[in-house]
Amino acid sequence: MQDPIVVDLDSWPRREHYEHYRNAVPCTYAMTVELDVTAFADALSRSVRKTYIAQIWALATVVNKHDEFRMCQTESGALGIWPIVHPAFTIFNRERETFSCVSAPYDANFGAFHLSAAALLESHRHATELFPHGAPVKNSFDVSSMPWASFTGFTLNIRDGWEHFAPIFTLGRYVQREGRVMLPLAAQIHHAVADGFHMARFVNDVQELLSEPDWLG
Template sequence: MKKRIDLNTWNRKEHYNFFRSFDDPFFGMTVDVDFTPVYNYSKDSKSSFFLHSLHRIMRAANAVEAFRYRIEGEELVCYDTIHPESTVGRDDGTFSFSFFEYFPDIEEFTNNALLVIERVKDTTGLGLQGLPGNNNVIHYSSVPWIRFTDMKHAVSFGNNGAIPKISTGKLFSKEQKLLLPVSITVNHAVMDGLHVAQFLDKLHECIHSL
């Protein structure tokens, strides 16, 4: 479900119109986030750190309204729930785009995602035909081989719907913590640095409330 945002009464109307005129309205930042509790939980339970960390990211994104805004034609809408469209790697070095339905319950989310991942392993290509084609998603990718400090995404201008892009890098140890680089790229027409900060605060809360 989604609701339309009345731009005439929205306090960011001028910001929205200003940044919509840009050729590239996206801005991004990369932050090292302490994922120690999630890693330890995944290791102890012999479960997927990839899916457990993604679930915390999606919990945080769903909790911040600006991350659920999408531009659809001439309208700005807000979805009730957003889901991850994630890259999934194969043994031959290629990857596929995949849709994981978001469930607040971690077990339901991981069980569903594991089935999707298993199906992808036996396919070829980008998997675009298997995507629902909706805007109520976040584009997510894991790059576990690189401890990056920044990331530039490929963008199709004029056809993005203001969908956020979130990527994570290589887990590394520092001061007895396990840190994960988290890259967040968002459309300035629908949100500002304040909203990214709110997402990061919520992510910290989701990680440390195990």
């Protein structure tokens, strides 16, 4: 694991915003959107690829594209940026009605990522521990899926959440509307590291990936 790159606050354009939302008014915010996954769902219906893994890869690809979604606090308390981050995602145990959480190393090649993530899903679908691989790596972010219900709003209430810089994503159940397939996505982030502009850009980049799913192979 590479060490995070320390941000030079003196030259960083968001220094004042960071210090305000880190110290004066510490806060996180959540945004729930519907993504048009019509083309994505159609391509997957003709593929052996797993939907959940493809969703995770799309999120991880855009997260790794933008610095603001890879930020952390270093051991010395400085603001840092991980060179790469990996998705930690939940796996549902149907028999126990519980879930486990595992991490898959991000790979820009979807086929390679799918191979390792699919193996994790298969080997841990009956896991009884919350973290069968141990605690997620430090340079990770969280993804969970709630495919049993659609939603128009979803917020996690995390105690001391203003200490958590990594984004958190929750996926919902597909919704059919006017001939289109829509996917609810809730995203939560610390305001110290990302503003509404950054979140909107993130959503637009994910939408672009899902609208042009040639990468599914």
